Amino acid sequence: MSSSRFLYALTAVLLGCMATPGMAELPVARQKELVHLVRQDCGSCHGMTLRGGLGPALLPATLADKPVEGLVATIIGGRPGTPMPPWRRFLVEDEAQWIVERLVAGFPE
Amino acid sequence: MKRIVQLFFAGLLLVLLSACSGVPLRGTGDLGLIVERASGHVTLVNTTSREAYARIGGLGDLSHASVVYSRDARYAFIFGRDGGLTKVDLLEARIVKRIMQSGNAIGGSISQDGRIVVAQNYTPGGIKAFDAETLELLSEVPAEYAPGSFSKVVGLADVPGNKFAYALFDGGEIWVSDFSDPKRPVTKRYPAGLQPYDGLVTPDGRHYLAGLFGEDGIALLDLWQPEKGSRKILEKYGRGEEKLPVFKMPHLRGWSLAAGRVWLPAIGHHEVLIADATTWKETGRVAVKGQPVFVMASPDGRQIWVNFAFPDNGWVQVIDTLTGKIVQTLQPGKAVLHMEFTPRGEAVWLSARDDNRVVIYDTGNFRKLGSLEVDAPSGIFFTNRAARIGF
Numbered sequence: 001m002s003s004s005r006f007l008y009a010l011t012a013v014l015l016g017c018m019a020t021p022g023m024a025e026l027p028v029a030r031q032k033e034l035v036h037l038v039r040q041d042c043g044s045c046h047g048m049t050l051r052g053g054l055g056p057a058l059l060p061a062t063l064a065d066k067p068v069e070g071l072v073a074t075i076i077g078g079r080p081g082t083p084m085p086p087w088r089r090f091l092v093e094d095e096a097q098w099i100v101e102r103l104v105a106g107f108p109e
Numbered sequence: 110m111k112r113i114v115q116l117f118f119a120g121l122l123l124v125l126l127s128a129c130s131g132v133p134l135r136g137t138g139d140l141g142l143i144v145e146r147a148s149g150h151v152t153l154v155n156t157t158s159r160e161a162y163a164r165i166g167g168l169g170d171l172s173h174a175s176v177v178y179s180r181d182a183r184y185a186f187i188f189g190r191d192g193g194l195t196k197v198d199l200l201e202a203r204i205v206k207r208i209m210q211s212g213n214a215i216g217g218s219i220s221q222d223g224r225i226v227v228a229q230n231y232t233p234g235g236i237k238a239f240d241a242e243t244l245e246l247l248s249e250v251p252a253e254y255a256p257g258s259f260s261k262v263v264g265l266a267d268v269p270g271n272k273f274a275y276a277l278f279d280g281g282e283i284w285v286s287d288f289s290d291p292k293r294p295v296t297k298r299y300p301a302g303l304q305p306y307d308g309l310v311t312p313d314g315r316h317y318l319a320g321l322f323g324e325d326g327i328a329l330l331d332l333w334q335p336e337k338g339s340r341k342i343l344e345k346y347g348r349g350e351e352k353l354p355v356f357k358m359p360h361l362r363g364w365s366l367a368a369g370r371v372w373l374p375a376i377g378h379h380e381v382l383i384a385d386a387t388t389w390k391e392t393g394r395v396a397v398k399g400q401p402v403f404v405m406a407s408p409d410g411r412q413i414w415v416n417f418a419f420p421d422n423g424w425v426q427v428i429d430t431l432t433g434k435i436v437q438t439l440q441p442g443k444a445v446l447h448m449e450f451t452p453r454g455e456a457v458w459l460s461a462r463d464d465n466r467v468v469i470y471d472t473g474n475f476r477k478l479g480s481l482e483v484d485a486p487s488g489i490f491f492t493n494r495a496a497r498i499g500f
Contacts, residue, residue, distance in 0.1 A: 040444070040462070041419045044357045047190055048146065048172035052213060053231060054261065054278065054306075054358060078354065083304075083322055085354035090420070 026098050034099055035108050037090070045083065050107060054083060058103050071100045137182045138452065140199050141491035143460065143467055144174045144187070145484045146446075151187065152483050153202055156451045156458075156491060159469055159479045163202035169193040175216035175362075175488055178495035179241060180223030185490070186241075188217040188228055196244060199492070206244045210237055216362075218267045218500065225291050227265060227273050234259035236275060238288055247291045254280030254298075264308020264319055264361060266499040268332050276305035276319040276328075283308070283319055283330050283339055299339040301328035309361040310499035311371075311386070318342075320361050322376055329389060342389040343373070343382055352377025357418035359402050362500070367410030368430040374401035374415075381415060383433065393433050398424045403447065406430070407472055408454035416445045416459075425459065427475070437475050441468045449489035460486035 026034070039048055045055035056062060063071065075096040078086035087096070102108060139157040149171055153163040168174075170191035177186050184205065185197045192211035197204055213232035219225070219241065226239045235251040252260040260277035268274050271288045281303055286296045303323025310317050310332075319328040325347040330339040359374035366372075366386055373382045375394070381404055383393040399421025405414050413428040422444045427437040442461025449458050456478055459468050467486050469478040494500045 041356065043172060044419075047170070047213075049170050049191075051170075051191070053173060053190065053215070054263075081323075083306075083355065083358065085356055089354075 026095060030095070031098070034091075034095060035102075038099055038103075038107065039109075050103070058107070060104055060106050063100075063104050068097070068100050068104070071103075072096045075099065135200070137199050137492050139492075140182075141449070141489065142176060142185055142187075142197070142199070143458075143481075143483050143486050144171050144176070144488040144490075146172045146174065146462070146487040147485040149189075150484065151185075151197065152481070152486075153199060154481070156456070159456075159481075161481055161483070165197060165202060165204060167204065168195050168207070171487070173215060173487075176490035176494075177217055177219045177226065177500055178490075178492050179219070180495060182492040182495035184241075186217060186219065186226050188214050190214060192230070194226070194228055194239065194244060208239075208244050210239070210246075215261075215263065216265060218265045218273055220267055220271045220273070220288060221269055221498075222271055225271065225288055227267075227288075229262040229265035229275055231261040234261050234277075234279070236262055236265060236273065236286065238291055238294065240291075248288075248294050250284070250286050250294055250296055252277050252280060252284070254282060263306055266308060266310040266317065266362065268310050268317065269314045269498065272332075274308065274310060274317040274330070274332065276301055276308045278304055278306065281305065281323075283317060283328060285317075285330075285332070285335065297335065299328075299330055299335070301339060302326060302341060306358050306376075307361040309365060311366050312364060312498060314498040318361065318371070318373075320359065320373065320376065322355075322358070325376070327373060343384055343391055346375060346382055346391065346394075347378055350378070353379065353400065355400050355418060356420065357400070357402055357422075359400070359404075359418075364406040364408070364410075365404055365413075367406035367413060370430070372404050372406060372413050372428070372430075374404050376400075381413065381428065395428055395433060395435065397426050397435070398438070405448055405450070407450055407457070408452065412436075412472060414448050414457060416448060419444075422446070439470070439475065441470070442466055446487045447489050449491055452491065452493035458489050460489055462486060 046058050047053045050058040076088045143152045149168045150166045152161045169189045173190045187195045192214045194210045195207040211230040214230050217228040226241045228237050237249040238247040260280035265275040274285045283299045283301045286294045288294050301319045302321040305319040306322040308319040317330045326341045326344040329342050371384050371386050381395045399417035401415045415426045425439045429436045441459045443463035447460045467481045467483050
């Protein structure tokens, strides 16, 4: 009984962690790859400095009023009717979440 | 006799002057520059010796930079992503002038008479004309396609008559602005289709083509008979098949006319489309490794070199225009962003961004001729562009 209560509490804590912005963590090597992907390949449309191009700017100020889940869904599934393609072939959801959190906070160089 | 003496001294003076300046006289026909997209530098190169001879910094954000040349092929006008416009002297290897002309730019072009340099902008959407000598603003044409709605401008190309043709990504139109009076441009509008993403003018300056992202097809305007209006070619080339994702927008500028046919990237299909350049009817297509980005014909029109969008950007394929078949598949390096042929096409230079290297190939036997270490190279631009219509 007490062990199941412990498990319940642990699950709640872990879920809480996942919901907290900035908690998505990835191996350092993968983080480096993602930074390169965003700057270089997302940068084709959004600009290497993320100030926008054919696609909109991805700066903290421009993303401030946009819900994180929506941005993650856009990365994974694309946005039909616009040139934004789905990136699911190259990213899992946690990685898209990591990217969005960094974009909102100010993306690393 | 007196005249001969005068001539002798005039000649002697010239020799002494050039000797004093310390820089030997030279032309610019075998020079060019390579954009280093991440560091805001350009590397100046010589295509005869296949070497870099200078490096210039302080050019701002060059992540989508493009370059046009003055009519004397001495000065490069570099359009940066951040709206910077920089005039570089290739002979003295220095910046002559630099201005910030907009918030977000995508490229530019130079007029038939060489006097006007025009920048195409995303923000604020429109084009701006500058004096090629001083970079002083002459006039601008805001891309206001509906009251209060401004469009990003793509596919700017110079056309005869000191005119410039370009397309409006958001407005779905082709515009042609006449700068006969550089301070009072006159603009005519033509329908294009859904989301034109880039444009090109044929080497004779007659036809302007705008590639469409939002639908299968290319918008075509005959600039010799603009009163006939624009029309669509290669319509429904996707045959209703589902489109593959496009991870980088193709680029149309460059020679794509070869062997009497026009060679164009399909959007969302891993194919190069071929159309007859008189009837504009599709004559074939070539299956390639990925989403084509640049589909560039060699100067003699015998070969078409194709590079690709992420994740296939390590490949380059060569199509023989006589047979319409791929004759070579190369792996020049990581993230091949751009290609440029030497003026008569015996060699091609390719930038491999993630290898920090520019690789040079012999177009006759596809052997590697050499390479240059360049920091995150993107666009490669040789001075023979100075004499081309549509650049």
